[in-house]
Amino acid sequence: MFISNQIIVKCKTIKGTSFVGVRNYTNKFDELSNQTFLVGFSYAKMLKKDLMKLTSFATKRQVVSLFANNDKSLVKKAYNELVSSLIKRTASEEQKELLRANNDATIKRSDAISSAFLTLTKGLKLHKDTNTIHIYGLSVRKTILKQGNYPTTKRQKKTIVKNKIKQLAELRSLKYKQFKLGAKEQIILKK
Numbered sequence: 001m002f003i004s005n006q007i008i009v010k011c012k013t014i015k016g017t018s019f020v021g022v023r024n025y026t027n028k029f030d031e032l033s034n035q036t037f038l039v040g041f042s043y044a045k046m047l048k049k050d051l052m053k054l055t056s057f058a059t060k061r062q063v064v065s066l067f068a069n070n071d072k073s074l075v076k077k078a079y080n081e082l083v084s085s086l087i088k089r090t091a092s093e094e095q096k097e098l099l100r101a102n103n104d105a106t107i108k109r110s111d112a113i114s115s116a117f118l119t120l121t122k123g124l125k126l127h128k129d130t131n132t133i134h135i136y137g138l139s140v141r142k143t144i145l146k147q148g149n150y151p152t153t154k155r156q157k158k159t160i161v162k163n164k165i166k167q168l169a170e171l172r173s174l175k176y177k178q179f180k181l182g183a184k185e186q187i188i189l190k191k
Contacts, residue, residue, distance in 0.1 A: 039123025
């Protein structure tokens with residue numbers, strides 16, 4: 001295999017967290033990029049802080065400002081769904097067990113994702129069925145080396161409103177990314 005077809009992953013640990021650099025990553029839309037991620041942080045703490053931001057008085061006031069250009073009931077529904085999802089994802093294990101017993105879709109998706117992967121190291125995990133390596137963490141930097149060909153997609157109005165709310169609240173989870181690097185044979189790990 002030629003080096004140009006390989007993805008280079010560099011890791012550097014600093015005080016419990018690590019920066020992971022991914023070089024020569026080509027996504028499914030043929031975009032070529034170099035990216036840096038912060039990994040090893042507490043995802044649960046990030047979600048709890050996002051919930052606090054989302055339910056803060058300042059964010060609620062900004063959400064109300066969306067009434068001017070959007071249907072009021074749609075904005076309320078979008079906001080309530082975001083809050084409900086974060087409450088479920090930050091719930092205690094006892095509360096999650098009750099949600100599982102009630103076949104809650106949010107917890108069901110979360111459990112399915114968790115069971116499909118084997119953690120290799122901070123920010124890197126192996127998909128058990130496909131044998132592909134995935135990276136996850138907070139996106140710190142992205143340099144596009146070659147533009148991709150992205151199709152135009154039509155989003156539902158509620159999804160657009162949810163995204164606006166997330167941006168208004170400046171949720172850290174907006175920068176949380178997970179994507180497939182490729183087959184483990186294509187990856188070069190460097191320290």
